[in-house]
Amino acid sequence: MALRSALQKQYMTLLSHWPADPLRPNLSFPDTLRRRVEQELGTPHPPESSPQTPTNTDAKEVGVGSKFDEGYEKRQLNALSSLLEDRYKKMYPITDRILMPKSQPDYYKKLLDELDVAPKRSWLEGQLNSWKGWIRLR
Template structure:
């Protein structure tokens, strides 16, 4: 393993340790998949005009930038986009639902499912 490749592997491992766990699908974690690919040495494929080391470093940098929310700070969105006129609380409701879903009981899941099937309007 070359020096640049080991640097990319260190960046990947550091980012994977900091990556948040997915509570909705605990059996399938991004960290596990990428760690397995890192162990196999197949994180990046050779692209036209780029070496394997350069491709690995680009992917490690992309993972780090996602962790640091670089794009959220670089490309600020207008706050009105998060409150659509048709349903202003849509995104707040979505976040609430995602936070509540992993802790919901079987009966709670069934009630939500039935509530989604039956609409009163």
């Protein structure tokens, strides 16, 4: 039980530092993962001064009947922290040869510019851009 609460605390700490996605503000990765953690590890309860006996609802919330794999959860936490810290970006830096291919040297620069502009676009502008792309392909 203490292990589950410690893992849950680590998850919540990581998720509190997770950046918001400007392209999909209505789809939140931390919220989705928070629901998964609550389902797998149980809902967080504030510490109480008086111990009480667990009821059927408490056992259901904590997921006592579900299969709990400590190693799996630790690997998941390690993967999340790796992504949050950009561990692999630092370990395997991207060279200019990859960022500026000979066929289209400014492709990634245009892509990043588009990603900066896209969240600020209105719905109508987004639809017009998609139609422009569709017409251009025909």
